[in-house]
Amino acid sequence: MRKFKFKIKLNIICIGLCSLVTGTAYAVQLLDPPSTPKVTNITVFVAKKIVTMDPAIPNATAVAVADGRILSVGSLADMKPWTDKYPTQINREFANKVIYPGFVEPHAHPLLAGILFNxxxxxxxxxxxxxxxxxxxxxxxxxxxxxxxxxxxxxxxxxxxxxxxxxxxxxxxxxxxxxxxxxxxxxxxxxxxxxxxxxxxxxxxxxxxxxxxxxxxxxxxxxxxxxxxxxxxxxxxxxxxxxxxxxxxxxxLSANEIPRDYLYINDLMQQAGITTSGDLAFGSLNIEMETKLAKAFTSSAVGDLRIVPVVYAEPFIEKYGDKAIQEAQNLSQMDNDRLIFQGVKFYSDGGYLPETMRMENPGYVDGSLGSSNYKTAQDFAGAMRPWWDAGFHIHIHSNGDKGNQNSVNALQLMLDAKPRFDHRYTINHFGIPSTAMVMKIKTLGAVVSANMSYISERAELEYPALGMDRASYATRLGTLVRSGVVTSIHSDAPVSAPSPLKEAWTAVTRKDVYKDGKVWAPAEAVTVQDAMKMITINAAYTLGVEDKVGSIEAGKFADFAVLDQDPQTVPALKIKDVAVFATVIGGKVVPVSETKKPRPFR
Ligand SMILES: [Zn+2]
Known part of the structure; x- marks a missing residue:
């Protein structure tokens, strides 16, 4: 009411400026925002070291948490503005541990992995x-x-x-x-x-x-x-x-076994320090069943993961035809803190492991070029266009150099037809990339999520078919980082077991797991800091949830990986052996010792 009177008075005094002044009056109204819910109980976790992945405050020793979110990060003394005002509990169980943001698995198939690992x-x-x-x-x-x-x-x-x-x-x-x-x-x-x-x-x-x-x-x-x-x-x-x-x-697939399968992958991921996982082909088994399960799992007290499902376009198109995009968009209505639908997935070519990925000249050593599951860039762009136009974040499964080139060319065609800012087109796996491809990816604003098992498990097996050079520089992380392309790394579970620290170890050492531990294209190695970004904040960015997880910053979910040591200070060869002690999800502590046996799924 006071604002209303104020406006009338000003209108009478200065008619010539009335539009400007009324604008100001509305601005005054907007500066009076609703207050956020009151903080209730604060828990301050004290640690030997907290690595935040926030460049402004890279290291800390205390993080205050309330209602599942981070309030503040710094030293215990820095928490005073909060702790003086609200009831506080100091949690010192991690006093000798190192806290990182909960690891983010940017490309896995949690449900499928749970089923298949079982x-x-x-x-x-x-x-x-x-x-x-x-x-x-x-x-x-x-x-x-x-x-x-x-x-x-x-x-x-x-x-x-x-x-x-x-x-x-x-x-x-x-x-x-x-x-x-x-x-x-x-x-x-x-x-x-x-x-x-x-x-x-x-x-x-x-x-x-x-x-x-x-x-x-x-x-x-x-x-x-x-x-x-x-x-x-x-x-x-x-x-x-x-x-x-x-x-x-x-x-x-027995419906009775599936909750147990979900718990199995939940526990495997929890023990690896993962608190958020993408589900990179949601709907590939059965849309209704997966929808029901995702909902049940992410509202269960037993589950310790946030899931970011990326819908697989094909089954949606098959089931819903012209309504596929609408149906995929509707899934976001189910979103909650632990279930965040984001994006759509397409396949550009075949698999890296079975050597069905589509290769460019000179092809495989035996003269073949890979699987027939392959479209021209024009066809591929045509299939993606409706989803691109609807504003979807598109993820491409893309492995061989021809598959990668097609993915990049299709992006160019879509950009030419309808330019978009922050499209975040994500090249997943990135088996055999050329330098030119990396340059183009940078130019077109795409990002990369790379599969590290291509070095750690596969280089030794694949080089006879690919040649030593191409098997060695699979994933090319060093070139990607130096080019400024946002890059994350993944397991693609069930393709390999989820283990972000092992992936980081591979990114840093370029070693394989076989007995001699050969080093593959050492010039493509990255720093430990870059590797840790690839399993935290960059992985969150790849999934489109960097505003929620991936770093320890005020306002984000209180999701942590609690480690015995800091991967950035142990010898590089030991990164994969750093033990995960616990995870924290939304402020809830889950010790690894608690997920070592099956429990009822409630
Ligand atoms: Zn996959």
């Missing part, structure tokens, strides 16, 4: 188990086949389908055909899903039980046929293997 395993490398001994790995095709037979023999009902996961065609040297898999069982439908997630093999019982005929699959690319035109059991790339999952998924 299935019978055939991985060549050891696979950690949050609740017990690691799977030791199987090294050869015969070892994999006898392991598969053992898994089958252990199931009573001889016709119950079996899904095994983690076979590695490059490590084991051969694509298993249906006759080989028939050795494991002639009655039980068996599906073997390869470690990259891009290749699937089935036995004769599977083909028979689900009545799969060459006729029925003739329009699906990637279905393997033998010289007689009969199915050879191979289903290569996403459309082909989604066909199998649609047929048999309901018999293999």
């Amino acid at each position: 299935k019978p395993l055939l991985t060549p490398s050891p696979m950690p188990n949050p609740w017990g001994a690691a799977f030791p790995g199987v090294a050869t095709l015969p070892a994999a086949l006898s392991q598969l037979k053992k898994y089958s023999d252990d199931i009573k009902d001889p016709t119950k389908p079996l899904l095994a996961w983690g076979y590695d065609v490059v490590a084991m040297g051969k694509v298993p055909d249906r006759q080989m898999l028939d050795q494991a069982s002639s009655t039980r439908p068996i599906i073997v899903w390869d470690i990259s997630g891009h290749d699937m093999y089935v036995n004769s019982a599977m083909i028979k039980a689900y009545d799969i005929t060459p006729e029925k699959v003739k329009s699906i690319p990637g279905v393997g046929l033998d010289e007689n035109g009969q199915l050879n059991g191979r289903f290569l790339e996403i459309p082909a293997l989604m066909f199998i999952m649609k047929l048999a998924g309901k018999d293999i």
